[in-house]
Structure formats: structure tokens, C-alpha cells
Amino acid sequence: MTAVTFLDLAEFHRQFLDEFGAAVATVIRRGRFVLGQEVEAFESEFAAYTGTRYAVGVASGLDALILTLRAWKEQGRLAPGDRVLVPANTFIATILAVTECGLVPVPVEPDPETYNLDPRRLVSAMDSRTKAVIIVHLYGQAADMKAICQFCLEHDLLLLEDAAQAHGAQIGLTRVGAFGAAAGFSFYPGKNLGALGDGGAITTNDPDLCRLLKSLRNYGSQKKYHNDHIGLNSRLDELQAAFLRIKLRQLDAHNEHRRRIARLYRRNIQHSEVQLPTLRGEESEHVWHLFVVQSPDRAGLADHLAQRNVETLIHYPIAPHKQDCFRGLLSDYKLDITERIHQRVLSLPIGPTLSEKQAEAVIDGVNSWRVIQN
Numbered sequence: 001m002t003a004v005t006f007l008d009l010a011e012f013h014r015q016f017l018d019e020f021g022a023a024v025a026t027v028i029r030r031g032r033f034v035l036g037q038e039v040e041a042f043e044s045e046f047a048a049y050t051g052t053r054y055a056v057g058v059a060s061g062l063d064a065l066i067l068t069l070r071a072w073k074e075q076g077r078l079a080p081g082d083r084v085l086v087p088a089n090t091f092i093a094t095i096l097a098v099t100e101c102g103l104v105p106v107p108v109e110p111d112p113e114t115y116n117l118d119p120r121r122l123v124s125a126m127d128s129r130t131k132a133v134i135i136v137h138l139y140g141q142a143a144d145m146k147a148i149c150q151f152c153l154e155h156d157l158l159l160l161e162d163a164a165q166a167h168g169a170q171i172g173l174t175r176v177g178a179f180g181a182a183a184g185f186s187f188y189p190g191k192n193l194g195a196l197g198d199g200g201a202i203t204t205n206d207p208d209l210c211r212l213l214k215s216l217r218n219y220g221s222q223k224k225y226h227n228d229h230i231g232l233n234s235r236l237d238e239l240q241a242a243f244l245r246i247k248l249r250q251l252d253a254h255n256e257h258r259r260r261i262a263r264l265y266r267r268n269i270q271h272s273e274v275q276l277p278t279l280r281g282e283e284s285e286h287v288w289h290l291f292v293v294q295s296p297d298r299a300g301l302a303d304h305l306a307q308r309n310v311e312t313l314i315h316y317p318i319a320p321h322k323q324d325c326f327r328g329l330l331s332d333y334k335l336d337i338t339e340r341i342h343q344r345v346l347s348l349p350i351g352p353t354l355s356e357k358q359a360e361a362v363i364d365g366v367n368s369w370r371v372i373q374n
Contacts, residue, residue: 002361003309007190007351016246020196023242035218038241043201045248046185049168050177052203054210057236058217061164061186064200065097065134067234068160068182071212072132073101074229077158082131085157087117088338090136092320094162097184098134099329106130107321107330109337113278115139115292119147132158137166137176139315140192140258140289141280145171145179152180160184164200165289167193168255171281177203187236187244192258192289193251195240254352258288261350261359265291268363273297273371275344290315293366294344301369302346308365313347 013020027038039057047055058064072078080102086095088107098105108125111118115138122133133152135143152159161183163169163176170176177183187199202213212229215222220231266276275294279286292315295301302312319342321330348362 001309002358004311004349004354004358004361006311006313006347006349008353009189009194012351012353013196016243019246020243023246024239027238027242033238035235036238038238038245039236042236042241042245042248045245046201047203049248049251050175050183050203052178052183053205054203054207056202056204056210056213056217057241058200058202058213059234059236060198061162061184061188061200062093062097063217063232063234064164064184064186064202065094065160065162066100067213067216067232068184068202068209069097069101069103069132071209071216072158074212074216075208078103078131081129083127083129085122085125085130085133087134087136087138088319088321088333088335089115089117089341090138090162090320091164091316092323093164094134094136095320095326095330099326103132104129105330107333107335107338109335110138110341111144111280112337112341114141114280115277115341116141116143116280117148119144119151122148122151126155126157130155130157132160134160134162135180136162136164137169139277139292140166140169140287141277142166142169142171142176142285144280145174145176149179164188165191166287167191167289168251169287170284178205181206182209187240192255192287193244193247195237196243197237197240199236199240199244201236255287257352257354258350259283259286261354261356262286262288262291264356264359265348265350265363268360269293269366271366271369273369274301274366288350291348291350292345293348294341295346296344297371298344298346300371301366304369305362305365308361308368310362310365311349314345315347316342316345318342
């Protein structure tokens with residue numbers, strides 16, 4: 001029986017070992033380990049990849065969102081207590097960025113077919129205090145940016161993309177990260193473009209925002225020992241930037257491999273108790289960071305696959321508004337669609353090293369599941 005690991009990062013990184021070793025040697029020889037040539041080069045290359053003018057490397061994807069919101073506060077575009085519309089169905093980091101900046105998150109239900117925020121629900125969620133929207137391209141599928149961008153334009157709202165799971169996803173010729181006033185990316189190791197540690201980046205076309213972000217990530221300083229803003233220490237590591245530069249060159253090829261696996265799953269998984277993910281539009285809009293199915297008996301399906309040596313995960317078991325940390329702030333929201341999704345979702349293995357043989361083992365495992373009726 002073929003064993004299938006959810007994501008084998010050790011195997012994936014073997015192809016880069018020689019290049020990684022050379023990059024480490026280069027950084028050591030230069031002797032510059034913070035905000036050096038590798039970070040500058042990666043920022044330039046990642047901006048070009050996303051189709052934006054600027055990229056700013058930071059310490060994590062969460063910091064990318066926090067720093068952007070803080071920068072907008074510094075610019076007077078946001079103020080404490082302003083309301084930010086956020087997807088109800090997302091990883092908690094999206095909402096933590098809002099609360100960290102003294103802003104008020106307002107969760108908006110998703111489209112149950114695509115998992116992404118439903119733009120038709122934005123109007124009813126906003127009021128006179130609403131100043132911004134954070135959109136998440138969840139699981140790797142681009143959200144409905146035409147409708148969302150139009151909504152933000154009509155209501156004069158800032159638009160921040162949380163693209164932590166969607167490196168390379170696009171709508172038409174435009175990649176995610178280039179739709180909003182800014183976008184936050186995560187380079188956590190398991191992402192489509194992942195570091196060998198943590199890291200993140202912000203993309204934008206706004207030169208003033210870029211300058212401010214570079215100050216805020218570096219103690220609020222643009223000139224050493226001169227601090228113009230109350231900043232943070234949130235800098236992309238020089239070595240991680242070197243690793244990311246190497247992996248960025250292969251990102252499109254790895255995303256295409258993910259699409260091939262997803263096509264196999266979507267074509268061949270046929271089970272009445274398993275709901276497959278829905279493509280919103282063209283295939284290029286999805287980079288399949290995760291392949292998420294739904295089942296009313298998620299535990300039964302997961303147990304069956306585990307018995308067949310197929311590893312699965314749940315993204316995510318608890319909806320953000322149900323987390324203890326948001327008790328009193330979000331717990332009164334009634335979000336039936338989100339809660340249903342969090343009770344039913346199961347992520348199947350997908351990644352740049354998953355073979356067709358392994359994919360077939362996953363397919364056979366799902367299709368062979370016999371639901372036990374109570």
C-alpha cells in the first residue's frame with residue numbers, strides 16, 4: 001500500500017541543496033546578515049513576479065498585515081476603532097492583524113462553493129465606520145477581485161490582500177498581490193513559496209507606503225539611530241531571502257504540478273459523501289496550496305484514509321469567531337456557513353513532490369470509503 005505524506009518538505013528541498021549551499025557560502029563571505037543584498041534582490045524579483053512596483057521583506061505573513069495596517073494609521077488613512085471587513089472563513093492571523101492594530105474586525109460569510117468571501121455580503125456588513133477590507137485568497141484560489149475592487153472603489157475603502165496561501169495565483173494576466181492598495185504574503189515553510197524558516201513580504205504600488213513600511217519594519221528608522229516612527233523589528237532574514245530567490249525561479253513549475261494533481265483529484269474522486277472544491281473561474285486563478293474537500297463525516301473519512309497510510313489535515317477545525325481569544329468581540333456573530341465549513345473540511349495531500357501514483361492512492365482511498373450509517 002502506497003504511503004502518502006501530506007507534504008514532504010525534506011524530499012522537496014533535496015533538489016535545491018547545492019544551490020542553497022552556494023547561497024549560504026555567498027552570504028557568509030559577504031558578512032552582511034540583515035537587510036543586505038539578498039533581501040534587496042529578492043524584493044526586486046518578487047515585486048516583478050507579482051507585477052507590482054515594490055516588495056518589502058518582513059519577518060512573517062502576520063507582520064506583513066500588521067505593518068500595512070500600522071502604516072495606514074501612520075498616514076492617517078485609518079484610526080483606532082475603525083472597522084475592517086474580513087472573511088469569516090480564514091486562518092486566525094487575518095483577524096489578529098486587525099485587533100493588533102486597535103481596529104475592529106467585522107466577519108463576512110464566504111461563498112460556500114469556493115470558500116472565499118462572498119462579495120455580495122459586503123454591503124450589509126459595512127457602516128459609516130468601515131474604512132477597509134481585507135480579502136483572503138483562501139487555499140490558493142483568487143477571490144472575486146472584480147467585484148471586491150469595484151465595491152472598495154465605490155465606497156472609498158482601503159483594500160488589503162491576504163495572499164499568504166496564493167503565491168502565483170492570477171486572474172487574467174494579473175497576479176494576486178497586485179489588486180489591492182497592498183498585499184501581505186507569508187513564506188512559512190509549507191507555503192507554495194516557502195522559506196526554510198519564517199518570513200513574509202508586502203507588495204504595493206505606492207512609493208510613500210513602501211518607504212514607510214521599510215522604516216516601520218526596522219525600528220521606525222530609515223537612518224541608523226534616527227527613529228521617525230514607533231516601529232518593530234520585523235526584517236526578512238538575509239539567508240531566507242537567498243533561499244527564496246532560488247525557489248522563486250521554480251514557483252510556476254511547482255504550481256503547475258499542483259494543478260495536475262488537483263485535476264486528477266477532481267476528475268477521479270467520485271463519492272456521494274465527499275464534496276470537491278469548486279473553481280470560481282479559470283484554472284490559473286488557483287494554485288492549490290490546499291486541496292480541501294467537505295464531508296458530513298469528516299472523522300470517518302480521515303480515519304479511513306489513515307488506515308490506508310494517507311495523511312490528511314484539517315484547515316481549520318475552529319472558526320476564528322469561536323476561538324477563546326475573541327470571546328466577547330466576535331463570539332456573538334451568527335455565521336452558519338463558516339461554522340458548517342469548519343465542521344466539514346478535510347485537506348487531502350497535495351504538493352510539488354506528490355507523484356501520480358500517490359495521487360491515485362489518495363483517490364482510491366477516498367472512493368473505497370464506505371460510510372457507516374447509524
